[in-house]
Amino acid sequence: MPINFLLKAWSQQTLRNRSSHEFARRAFFSSLTDSKPTVSCPATVSSKPCLDGLTVISVSLQDGPLIPGFIKPLWVTNPKVLAALQERKSGETPYAGAFLLKDDKHPLTGSPVIHRVGTLAQILSIQGEQVIIIGRERLRITETVNPLTVKTHHLKDKPYDKDDEVIKATYFEVISMLRDVLKKTPHWSEQAQKYSQDNVGESNYLKLAEFLLQKRRRKLTYSGAGIFEAIDFNYQKLADFGAGISDANKHKIQEVLEELDIHKRLDLTLQLVKNQVEINKIQVFHASVFQESTAETDEDKKESTSKTNEDEKESGSAKKNKLSDTFRKSIEPITEKIPKHVLKVMEEQFAKLDRKEADYGCTDNIYSYLDLLTSLPWGKCSDEDIDILRAEEILDEDHYGLADVKERILEFIAVRILTGNPEGKIICLSGPPGVGKTSIARSVARALDRKFFRLAVGGLSDSSEIKGDRAVSVGSKPGKMVQCLKQVGTENPLVLLDEIDKLGKCNKYDPEGALLELLDPEQNAHFLDHFLDVTIDLSKVLFVCTANDTDMISGPLLDRMEVIKLAGYTTDEKMHIARDYLVKTVQRKCGIKPEQVDVSDAALLSLIENYCREAGVRNLQKQIEKIFRKIALKLVRQQASSKTDVADFKSSGEGSIEQSRELAENFMIDESNLADYVGKPVFRGEKIYEQTPVGVVMGLAWTSMGGSTLYIETTFVEEGEGKGGLHITGHLGSVMKESAELAHTVARRIMFDKDPKNLFFANSKLHLHVPEGATPKDGPSAGCTMITSLLSLAMKKPVRKDLAMTGEVTLTGRILPIGGLKEKTMAARRSQVKVIIFPEANRRDFEDLEESIKEGLDVHFVDEYEQIFKLAFGYDH
Numbered sequence: 001m002p003i004n005f006l007l008k009a010w011s012q013q014t015l016r017n018r019s020s021h022e023f024a025r026r027a028f029f030s031s032l033t034d035s036k037p038t039v040s041c042p043a044t045v046s047s048k049p050c051l052d053g054l055t056v057i058s059v060s061l062q063d064g065p066l067i068p069g070f071i072k073p074l075w076v077t078n079p080k081v082l083a084a085l086q087e088r089k090s091g092e093t094p095y096a097g098a099f100l101l102k103d104d105k106h107p108l109t110g111s112p113v114i115h116r117v118g119t120l121a122q123i124l125s126i127q128g129e130q131v132i133i134i135g136r137e138r139l140r141i142t143e144t145v146n147p148l149t150v151k152t153h154h155l156k157d158k159p160y161d162k163d164d165e166v167i168k169a170t171y172f173e174v175i176s177m178l179r180d181v182l183k184k185t186p187h188w189s190e191q192a193q194k195y196s197q198d199n200v201g202e203s204n205y206l207k208l209a210e211f212l213l214q215k216r217r218r219k220l221t222y223s224g225a226g227i228f229e230a231i232d233f234n235y236q237k238l239a240d241f242g243a244g245i246s247d248a249n250k251h252k253i254q255e256v257l258e259e260l261d262i263h264k265r266l267d268l269t270l271q272l273v274k275n276q277v278e279i280n281k282i283q284v285f286h287a288s289v290f291q292e293s294t295a296e297t298d299e300d301k302k303e304s305t306s307k308t309n310e311d312e313k314e315s316g317s318a319k320k321n322k323l324s325d326t327f328r329k330s331i332e333p334i335t336e337k338i339p340k341h342v343l344k345v346m347e348e349q350f351a352k353l354d355r356k357e358a359d360y361g362c363t364d365n366i367y368s369y370l371d372l373l374t375s376l377p378w379g380k381c382s383d384e385d386i387d388i389l390r391a392e393e394i395l396d397e398d399h400y401g402l403a404d405v406k407e408r409i410l411e412f413i414a415v416r417i418l419t420g421n422p423e424g425k426i427i428c429l430s431g432p433p434g435v436g437k438t439s440i441a442r443s444v445a446r447a448l449d450r451k452f453f454r455l456a457v458g459g460l461s462d463s464s465e466i467k468g469d470r471a472v473s474v475g476s477k478p479g480k481m482v483q484c485l486k487q488v489g490t491e492n493p494l495v496l497l498d499e500i501d502k503l504g505k506c507n508k509y510d511p512e513g514a515l516l517e518l519l520d521p522e523q524n525a526h527f528l529d530h531f532l533d534v535t536i537d538l539s540k541v542l543f544v545c546t547a548n549d550t551d552m553i554s555g556p557l558l559d560r561m562e563v564i565k566l567a568g569y570t571t572d573e574k575m576h577i578a579r580d581y582l583v584k585t586v587q588r589k590c591g592i593k594p595e596q597v598d599v600s601d602a603a604l605l606s607l608i609e610n611y612c613r614e615a616g617v618r619n620l621q622k623q624i625e626k627i628f629r630k631i632a633l634k635l636v637r638q639q640a641s642s643k644t645d646v647a648d649f650k651s652s653g654e655g656s657i658e659q660s661r662e663l664a665e666n667f668m669i670d671e672s673n674l675a676d677y678v679g680k681p682v683f684r685g686e687k688i689y690e691q692t693p694v695g696v697v698m699g700l701a702w703t704s705m706g707g708s709t710l711y712i713e714t715t716f717v718e719e720g721e722g723k724g725g726l727h728i729t730g731h732l733g734s735v736m737k738e739s740a741e742l743a744h745t746v747a748r749r750i751m752f753d754k755d756p757k758n759l760f761f762a763n764s765k766l767h768l769h770v771p772e773g774a775t776p777k778d779g780p781s782a783g784c785t786m787i788t789s790l791l792s793l794a795m796k797k798p799v800r801k802d803l804a805m806t807g808e809v810t811l812t813g814r815i816l817p818i819g820g821l822k823e824k825t826m827a828a829r830r831s832q833v834k835v836i837i838f839p840e841a842n843r844r845d846f847e848d849l850e851e852s853i854k855e856g857l858d859v860h861f862v863d864e865y866e867q868i869f870k871l872a873f874g875y876d877h
Ligand SMILES: Nc1ncnc2c1ncn2[C@@H]1O[C@H](COP(=O)(O)OP(=O)(O)OP(=O)(O)O)[C@@H](O)[C@H]1O
Pocket: 398, 399, 400, 401, 402, 431, 432, 433, 434, 435, 436, 437, 438, 439, 440, 546, 548, 577, 581, 582, 616, 617, 618, 621
């Protein structure tokens, strides 16, 4: 058979080509048949080129991309391209770049355009216009040097976990489909047989084909890495092989070529080979119809009879290899563990699949449904042999501080150990962003030896995300919990429901209802996913939620939770976290050795105080990452130029090269050079005033983002009998506005009690403002601060230095408790406040704080505003 594959360099060429279908087969078996050069060629290549920045002749392919490991014969009619390839062939690097032509032409020039991702092709032989190439590695074009040559970058596969259950499952599925493809294609089976006997095939692909066709008498099983060890094969090669032999549309094959994530690549290949199986079935069907219609003569009839017998035999053997058999086999070892109602549905679906398959109907939907149903981890749990000491060790290993949080978690674990009860309350970790909620949940999973799965429920507005789509709708899919079980492969993972306070609201598709069902131990043992349409047992799942603000969680949901608060870190804690955790992790992730960088404590402190003042440490982590990325670049640059240095040192003979490198590669990050790495400080001090002027008092605020200080400012506008009034600004919410009006009344009464002759409030129009007017503020806890600010203005007396206060005030002057005391105290410390006034009712909260937070603060607890008056104004300067 003549070789019908032509290549056209993208200047101009005439291509004579056949369908990509034939091409793929031909190309594959070229590697086995016309392949004396294939087998011998790798040995003839004297030097493997340095793949990065390699400049190659670009050859454009029309009928399909070149998959690494496959051979492609081409007809090159452009003399310039041919000459260039000849030159390369006889040189040290006999390589070209093979790139698939796009369907669209260049919009401006109208010239053909190639895909930027292609293949490094080794030129095996050139005879006349026929060039035979074999794909070696993936490349991306980085620059077009001239119409014939391009500069390229070597594309490497992303690292992957060979033992990942999902990848493994996909790999086995591809293998099973490929067996089907190879078996039902006589041409391939014959060829593979013939050439395995000839024993000329060195190609791993050939060995794989033989293995799949079971022509090798070696004892190979599908289990584990057997196939890899036996024939030196890996997941990526399997994905490539499947794509290379499929008759799929060339752009689909190009997608496989471009995919560097191995799991995704296997998935893409799986789709291609599945389609191939379907196409083969249709071809077999048409062939049998054709045979029936032509079996006329006696001879023919005889033949036909024998053929029918053969067909029957074949269909008999096909029966043994029904699609459902794969599923039956896969559940065989766990049949006992699969609930009866699920087994019943499986059997029904197997029968349905068999019927469809026999009728050549479309089996896709049933196949994917069964694929999902049979791959769920029925009865499979990770062992929960919990060792409390080990759990404690893990929590300490991963997180600094958080003593009370860890203690609460250990208590929770202890109860599980004693009762062995998988049910119980659900932990909700609540606190500002970046305080470690997610990572604590991960540690808990590690401590309990459970798989971890994060389900982001923030913004979720449709219950079908959790409960699955009804299978009848187009594009329907299972809910997140089913996806979770499939992914983790156990029935008892730890599932983190992230940002549960930001759950979307929708009356029609109530996601909250679905979550309640999920979290309720009464109901989740029989959780119904609409897509799966059978109930699954989620009672062994351990749910942990996170929230920034528990006030936003609905009552029924909150009722099921045990809230553990993470308040935020003090400067001291942040220093420890930065030094002992963040710096170490970031440095390791950036590939930098500990001895190469020294970040001083002063630099870390400056980062904490002047760059990232939030309650958590996420921003701090980002800044540290910024520093290390910059250092990484410097190091790599140094290494690149060190070659030149070596040459210079050799010629000058001064000092040792190692000494010079050592000096050059050590980085010291200090306060003095910090700005070079992270830019100018973002924060000024939160303190606007050294000594607050008349009418200004510092208050303390708290949001779900942490605590902060805020000033209440009042000023006099105009005076006139009976003109007394208050104008309010500062983006205040209704509660805070009411609080300001109330403060005006209370201040006026106090003034009247203290000095009846003072008519300041009666006759003065005043303005109260809370700075940072762009930030919305609300809540009643600035009441006492507002009264003090107004009285300060009325008496023309500033309040004592370094004072901050917080507390709601009633109309009669009683002080009510506030929330977020820890955050407020930390914010006060950041602003160098020395004296704080808190409501008496919060005394216990303050006493429970760690010493490091309380240290050096002069704190007063008050019941009545009168006490605040004395503290704020009863001073001697
Ligand atoms: N106490 C700690 N010790 C060590 N590392 C910590 C500590 N707290 C937080 N981190 C680190 O800070 C980073 C941010 O933490 P994480 O993502 O868990 O925050 P979060 O509270 O879940 O934030 P969000 O609410 O935004 O999701 C992580 O790298 C985490 O390991």
